[in-house]
Amino acid sequence: MRNILVVEDSPLVLKILEHLFRQEPELQPVFCASLAEAELMLDTSAGLFFAALVDLNLPDAPNGEVVDLVLRYRVPCIVLSGSYNEQRRDELLLKGVVDYVLKESQHSYEYAFRLIHRLESNCQVKILVAEDSDATRHFIHRVLTPHLYQVLEARDGNEALRLLQEQPDIDLLLVDHSMPGLSGFELVKVLRQQMKRHDLIILGLSADTKGSLSAMFIKHGADDFLRKPFCPEELNCRVMSTLERRDLVRALKQAAQFDSLTGLYNRRAFYEQGIAQFRLALRNAQPLSVAMLDLDLFKSINDQYGHASGDLALAGFARAFQAALPDALLGRLGGEEFALVSSLDSGALVEILERLRAACAQLKYAVGAPPLSFSAGLYHGPPEDLESLLHQADTRLYQAKHQGRGCTVAYDATRAC
Structure with missing residues (x-):
């Protein structure tokens, strides 16, 4: 809860x-x-507030005195105003307000709320400013700080590269084109081509008037470009839009890889990760274990207790599954069917699956519902290919179902040899 x-x-x-x-x-x-x-x-509760939305003109504060008050208590301040004055806007932004929002429409107020949510996520965002001009570097720092970013500074390209190597969690780089030592162009090339830092957002900066400069920066790997001098609002908008675009791409990748209900890898991502794991095991001549798991009588759960209860059963099982096998590759292949890849041998995995079975029996997913149970088929052997071992595990799962469910049928090909 944010006040x-x-x-x-x-x-x-x-x-x-x-x-x-x-x-x-x-x-x-x-x-x-x-x-x-x-x-x-x-005066009594400043520390309780995460941010403030303030009207610029109040009956007892017609000249924006409330803004100075809020900033004095170091509370991030979003200003609402019924009229636009460019000089006033620039003064407020340089004072340290988060933004200056006109009371134009519903969209304006929704934008103010968007800023509040952005402030919440900005606390985790690290920005590195690589700029040899002290004045420009300090100006950028002053503009970004009200948005609660963690701002770092570098005076040249070499110092920026060192900081990026020491702190790989830096999210965004603002880099000047012309710096002593390693230039902005060269730094971008090193980051993109040699260090493969494709996750890092890069915004190029330059006072050069050449129209081709922005295109050159972007061709070298920058995400966007700002020509100096720029106003505080433009800098904030560019930074915010690139971060939101990054977050959207991450969300799309998350949706493409993970099952939305259980948080486990979906079928496609499980196969991709599994194939990579098999290649590594093959190079190291290391056997692998593959298991297929299926919740018992799951259709009757949905039919008798409703699909919401079925979803609770699936989500609860997935949490127990992850807790029992934190180092294994786990996935939901569809419906009530799950799979795993592990370097553990069959004996160790059978013991873990029995403990998982006991944990599942204690899960509560519907009033009056029977204990949650699963059947499993397990195959341990040389890492020929993922599909073959999954087929072998599925054959054992079929046997477990026919043996009365609620059990694990395992086969260890390394012992059979």
Whole structure:
């Protein structure tokens, strides 16, 4: 739960904000209608607020005094204004407000809420500013800090490269084109071509007037380009949009690889990861174990207790599955069918599966439902190929089903030899 200070006197705007807050249960608004109320609230409880939405012109603070008040208490401040003044906007941004939002439409208020959510994720974002000009570097630092980014600085390309090697969790690099030592172009090439840092967002910077410079930067591997001098708002918009684009790509990759209900690898990703694991085991002449697992009588769970209970059973089983085999490759192949690849031998895996079976029997997924049970087929042998071993495991799973379910049938080809 995040507490948001809202300082606003307009009944219409308050009505809109109240409606939006009702759709955001993780955000708890505290409303004030004047500078005096806000001052009292901040004086007693400033540390409780994650951010503030403030009206620029209040009856007892017509010249934006409330902004200075909020910033004095180091609370991230998003300004709402009924009129646009470019000079005023630039002054506020340089003071350290998060953004200056016009009260134009529903979209404006939704954008303000987007900024609040962005602040939450920004706390985990590391940005490196590689710029040889002290003035420009400090300006960028001052513009980015109100957004709660973790900002690092480098005075040249060599220092930037060292920091990137020491801190691989840096998310975004702002890099000047012309720097002593390693230039911006050269640094981008090293990062993309030699270090394979394709996950790093790179924004190029330059005061050069050549129109081809931005294209050259992007062709070398940068994601975007900013021509100096730039206004604070442009920098913030570029940084925010590239981070949101990165997050969207990550979400798409997550959806493409993982089963949404259980969080396990889906069939396609399980096969991709499994094939890579088999290749490694083949090079090392290391046998592997493959198992197929199937929840017993799962159709009757859905029919008698409903699909919501079936989903709870699948999700609960997946959590127990991951807890029992944290180092194995696990996947949901579809429906109630699961699979694993492990370097453990058959004896060790049979013991783990028995403990997993006991844990599953304790899971609660529907009132009055029988204990959750699964059958398993296990094959341990040379890593010929994933499909062959899965077929061998599936054959043993079929045998387990015919032996009465709730058991594991295992075969160890290394012992048979």
